[in-house]
Amino acid sequence: MRRHKTTKPMRRCIACRESKPQDELIRFVLNGHDPVVDIDGRAEGRGFYLCKSAECAKTAVKRKAFNRVCKRNLDENEISSLIEQALNSYQGGMDVKES
Numbered sequence: 001m002r003r004h005k006t007t008k009p010m011r012r013c014i015a016c017r018e019s020k021p022q023d024e025l026i027r028f029v030l031n032g033h034d035p036v037v038d039i040d041g042r043a044e045g046r047g048f049y050l051c052k053s054a055e056c057a058k059t060a061v062k063r064k065a066f067n068r069v070c071k072r073n074l075d076e077n078e079i080s081s082l083i084e085q086a087l088n089s090y091q092g093g094m095d096v097k098e099s
Ligand SMILES: [Zn+2]
Pocket: 013, 014, 015, 016, 017, 018, 050, 051, 056
């Protein structure tokens, strides 16, 4: 079981909408209306979060969660590859693509 630590900042995943410690999430920031991955969590701009899981990656694409945050229509492939790139950066390889 996971212990609850009150000291960690909790952030909400845009896909599953669960609040989790920030280090379990990928941070994205908005660059204009474009989502960019914020690997070290220091980028300026409005941030939003996604779990480091292929499951939530799929959910985010399916529910067009990024469109909502970015307030524009994003290409599904664009989002998929962005998330894939993020997951790769964080954990050195995870396949989020579905053929
Ligand atoms: Zn999630």
